Amino acid sequence: MGLINTIQGIFSTQKAQIEDGTERIESTVFKGRKDIKALKIPSTVTYIGAEAFSDCTNLESLEFSSGLPNIKRKTFYNCKSLKSVKISGEIRFIGASAFENCSALEQIDIPSPVMKLDDRTFAGCSKLHTITLSDSVQYIGRSTFKDCTSLEEISLPKTLIGLGQTAFSGCENLKKIVIPASLTYMGHNPFYNCKNLTVESENENFRFEKDFFIDIKKRRVIAYFGKRTSLILPNGTKKTSDFSFKGNSTLEIVILPTTVERIGKESFYGCKALREVSMYDTVKRIDEDAFEACPSLRKIYIPIGCLEKFKKLLDEKYWNKLEEIE
Numbered sequence: 001m002g003l004i005n006t007i008q009g010i011f012s013t014q015k016a017q018i019e020d021g022t023e024r025i026e027s028t029v030f031k032g033r034k035d036i037k038a039l040k041i042p043s044t045v046t047y048i049g050a051e052a053f054s055d056c057t058n059l060e061s062l063e064f065s066s067g068l069p070n071i072k073r074k075t076f077y078n079c080k081s082l083k084s085v086k087i088s089g090e091i092r093f094i095g096a097s098a099f100e101n102c103s104a105l106e107q108i109d110i111p112s113p114v115m116k117l118d119d120r121t122f123a124g125c126s127k128l129h130t131i132t133l134s135d136s137v138q139y140i141g142r143s144t145f146k147d148c149t150s151l152e153e154i155s156l157p158k159t160l161i162g163l164g165q166t167a168f169s170g171c172e173n174l175k176k177i178v179i180p181a182s183l184t185y186m187g188h189n190p191f192y193n194c195k196n197l198t199v200e201s202e203n204e205n206f207r208f209e210k211d212f213f214i215d216i217k218k219r220r221v222i223a224y225f226g227k228r229t230s231l232i233l234p235n236g237t238k239k240t241s242d243f244s245f246k247g248n249s250t251l252e253i254v255i256l257p258t259t260v261e262r263i264g265k266e267s268f269y270g271c272k273a274l275r276e277v278s279m280y281d282t283v284k285r286i287d288e289d290a291f292e293a294c295p296s297l298r299k300i301y302i303p304i305g306c307l308e309k310f311k312k313l314l315d316e317k318y319w320n321k322l323e324e325i326e
Contacts, residue, residue: 020044025052027072034058037081043067043089050074050095057081060104066090071098073118080104087111094121096141103127106150112136117144119164126150135159140167142187149173156180163190166243172196179203186215188242188264189223197225209234215241219259224248229273233257240267242287249273252296258282263290272296281306286313301325 018025020042027049030036033056041048043065053059054077062082066089073095076082082102088111096118099105107130110117114134119141122128129150135157142164145151151171156163158180165187168174172195179186179201186206191197191213199208205216211226212234219238224231224245230253233240237257242264245251248271256263256279265287268274274294278301291297291314302310304324311319 018042018045023047025049027051028054031055037061039063041065041068048072048075051077054078060084062086064088064091069093071095073097074100076102078102087114092116094118096120097123100124106130108132110134110137115139117141119143120146123147133157138162140164142166143169146170153177156183158182161185163187166190166192168197169193169243176200179206186222189244189246191223191225192243192246199223199225220244220264226250229253231255233260235259238262240264242266243269246270252276254278256280256283261285263287265289266292269293275299276301278302281309283310283313291318297321299323 018041021044023044024047028051030053031051036056036059038061040063044067046067050073052075054074057080059079060081061084063086068089068091070093074097076099077097078101080103083104085108092113093116097120099122100120101124103126105125106127109132112134113136115136116139120143123143123146126149128148131154137157138159139162143166145168147170149172152173152175160180160183162185167190169192174194174197176198181202183203199213201207207214207216211224212221213223215222219236220241221237221244222241227250229250231251232255235257236259238259239262244267246266246269251271252273253276258280261282262285266289268291269289270293273296275296276299281303300321301323304326307322307324310322
């Protein structure tokens with residue numbers, strides 16, 4: 001009993017019972033099927049290809065047995081009716097966008113031995129309110145839980161080593177998160193647009209200080225959660241992380257200390273009230289769109305004698321905002 005018999009069986013029933021003995025389900029083979037409502041993967045299956053069940057928009061329940069080592073890219077992408085997922089067995093890796101846009105999914109348990117959630121694994125799961133991560137999880141990728149707008153709380157495992165850029169961006173109802181001591185890598189602003197979030201840290205390298213979330217080792221501001229109108233970045237800051245102040249609605253005046261060497265991508269993007277920025281000649285690099293979509297920006301103050309330097313660092317449309325001061 002193999003893959004062909006399984007496909008024929010699914011054509012005749014809404015409860016897709018993959019036959020015992022089936023070892024492989026190839027990429028895209030059931031993509032876009034509207035007649036599948038329930039799916040059980042038997043323990044004999046050791047491979048499911050990318051996008052195998054993507055866009056099965058009427059799929060409501062899914063159950064894995066032991067045998068499958070990973071869930072590949074976009075396997076269940078855009079399965080908008082999927083409400084119940086039971087993951088068990090030997091799965092160690094859940095691939096990029098595997099459950100992205102599964103907008104009916106409300107809760108998920110990530111059991112041992114899952115070690116990695118790849119980029120955008122659960123992005124756009126707007127009803128997902130409960131996530132349980134086992135202590136086997138070591139890495140959460142980029143935008144893994146992006147726009148999970150119903151998520152209010154999540155407990156990061158004590159084994160977590162890496163947290164990818166914008167991992168929780170757009171989780172506007174997320175209220176609290178604790179950074180474990182085990183974390184060694186954090187990408188650019190994992191908490192972008194988390195409007196109600198309080199961050200606590202048990203990690204000596206990542207600290208929350210006076211509305212700033214700071215990477216101590218790399219001397220970078222990862223995120224800012226305050227509502228001040230005037231702001232001086234902490235002395236010793238070497239870099240503003242990508243997206244670190246993006247979309248802040250209150251900032252009007254920003255002063256960068258002499259230690260800042262780099263302004264990250266989209267650092268101040270969409271800061272609509274921002275009027276003035278002051279920086280020193282220590283700045284060596286200003287990344288793409290750092291001050292894009294800042295309609296109120298009138299002045300960028302720089303030291304005397306640095307005009308030509310900053311013309312090389314900034315796009316020509318900002319040259320008329322540069323003003324040299326002592």
